[in-house]
Amino acid sequence: MPASEKPAAPGTPSIRQLDPRSLRGLAHPLRIRLLTALRHHGPATASQLAERLGESSGATSYHLRQLASYGFVADAPERGKGRERWWQAVHQGTAWDDSLFDQEDAETRGAVNVFLHEIATLHGQELSTWIGTMREWPSEWARSTDLSDFTLRLAPAQVRELDEKIHELINGYRDAEPAEGAAKVRLHVHAFPQADDREDTR
Numbered sequence: 576m577p578a579s580e581k582p583a584a585p586g587t588p589s590i591r592q593l594d595p596r597s598l599r600g601l602a603h604p605l606r607i608r609l610l611t612a613l614r615h616h617g618p619a620t621a622s623q624l625a626e627r628l629g630e631s632s633g634a635t636s637y638h639l640r641q642l643a644s645y646g647f648v649a650d651a652p653e654r655g656k657g658r659e660r661w662w663q664a665v666h667q668g669t670a671w672d673d674s675l676f677d678q679e680d681a682e683t684r685g686a687v688n689v690f691l692h693e694i695a696t697l698h699g700q701e702l703s704t705w706i707g708t709m710r711e712w713p714s715e716w717a718r719s720t721d722l723s724d725f726t727l728r729l730a731p732a733q734v735r736e737l738d739e740k741i742h743e744l745i746n747g748y749r750d751a752e753p754a755e756g757a758a759k760v761r762l763h764v765h766a767f768p769q770a771d772d773r774e775d776t777r
Contacts, residue, residue, distance in 0.1 A: 591647065591666040595683045598675060600645035602686035605630060606638045607693045610647055613664040615759075618651040620661055698763045705761075713756075726769075734766050 593601070601607060608628055613619060619627070621636040628635070639662050642648040647665060654661035675687055702722070709717050729737070741764055 589666045590668045590670045592670045592672055593675060594672050595675065595678055595680075595686075597645050597647075598690060599682060599686045600641065601647060601669075602689040602693075603638065603641075604689070604693050605634060606642055606647075607690065608697070609635060609638055610642060610664060611697060613648060613662060614667060618654050618661045618663040620659055624662075698765075701761055701763075715756075716758075738764065738766055 591597070601610070605628070609624055612624055612627055616627075621639055622632045624630075624639070625632040625635040639648060643650075643662075648662050649665050651661040651663040654663075675683070678684060678687070705720070709720075745762060745764075
């Protein structure tokens with residue numbers, strides 16, 4: 576989730592870059608799920624989101640107002656009827672400010688952990704949903720999806736370079752004309768170091 580310092584290329588989505596304050600405002604499991612639902616499924620009311628997420632409308636209303644106070648969501652007035660309040664995501668994605676990993680205060684460090692664990696949980700849930708429902712899709716989808724993993728030996732700068740190239744490639748497909756049979760497709764990118772218990776043979 577690194578943020579690029581280059582000017583946004585065509586097709587690049589609007590991104591909210593997190594700083595310590597905004598991260599602390601977002602780092603709550605229900606707030607992350609609410610924001611994810613609005614980004615994936617479009618504007619909704621607190622009651623609709625409560626039904627989708629299995630929460631009370633009181634809880635979703637409260638946390639939507641908290642998200643709004645930090646600038647993550649806003650009213651969608653064109654959808655509202657009477658007293659019904661619709662919400663929409665302000666940005667399409669979230670990126671890190673690198674300084675978040677250098678914060679010493681316990682609250683921010685805790686917020687980093689909550690955020691990362693919740694995103695990992697959501698990714699796992701999305702994969703499980705796909706595996707559980709893939710027989711409901713045309714067979715070509717099962718042959719076209721990917722659950723690959725790779726192990727490389729890279730330095731931190733190489734990992735960042737690889738990640739930026741992957742993001743650039745993905746963003747290049749955003750403005751592509753949808754082909755026949757197109758559907759919304761989720762892509763997860765995970766890159767992290769792992770302890771190596773092999774003997775050092777250098």
